[in-house]
Amino acid sequence: MSATGRTATGEAPFAVEVRRSTRRRRSVGAELVGDTLRVTIPSWMSRAEEAQWVHEMSRRFSRRLSTDRIDLTRRAAGLARRHQLDRPATISWATDMTTRWGSCTPATRTVRISDRLAAFPDWVLDYVIVHELAHLREAGHGPGFWALVHRYPRTERAIGYLIAKAGESDETDDLPDDVPAGV
Numbered sequence: 001m002s003a004t005g006r007t008a009t010g011e012a013p014f015a016v017e018v019r020r021s022t023r024r025r026r027s028v029g030a031e032l033v034g035d036t037l038r039v040t041i042p043s044w045m046s047r048a049e050e051a052q053w054v055h056e057m058s059r060r061f062s063r064r065l066s067t068d069r070i071d072l073t074r075r076a077a078g079l080a081r082r083h084q085l086d087r088p089a090t091i092s093w094a095t096d097m098t099t100r101w102g103s104c105t106p107a108t109r110t111v112r113i114s115d116r117l118a119a120f121p122d123w124v125l126d127y128v129i130v131h132e133l134a135h136l137r138e139a140g141h142g143p144g145f146w147a148l149v150h151r152y153p154r155t156e157r158a159i160g161y162l163i164a165k166a167g168e169s170d171e172t173d174d175l176p177d178d179v180p181a182g183v
Helices: 047-067 072-082 115-119 122-135 143-149 155-168
Strands: 002-005 014-021 029-033 036-042 090-094 102-105 110-114
Touching (some): 014 047, 029 047, 072 122
Antiparallel strands (some): 102 110
């Protein structure tokens, strides 16, 4: 079976080829071969389950492709320099981050950014990076932390955007509950 994977904008970044396997018992696999996403499913799956897995794997691979366009290390270095913040030792995309937009581990100077942000406007991604870079200096969300974050001029706008996006998906854990008044 062949189908087309579609992004949120309706573009088709790749064709989808489904292979049924008698050797697969429970797991579903996917790999991008050229411009074709090859999804391998157990032979016993129904057409509805097949369609669900094609949709899910297409979504995952579309998201991954969109992260490839962004060099997080370079972007974080530029934002750190521009807003006088510390640079992380490492910054990477997180494909398993579903309840937060980003995370920072100050002890190891590691920043992880949800790959969901790759589909958002660049100024929103930049806000989340600045937010996490501020945690390299201020672990909590006190006044000192917010003073650092507000060096980024689109902070309030980006927070509003993220609140709206979190509301669309009912992911209330993404809402910043510690934003100071006026933000």
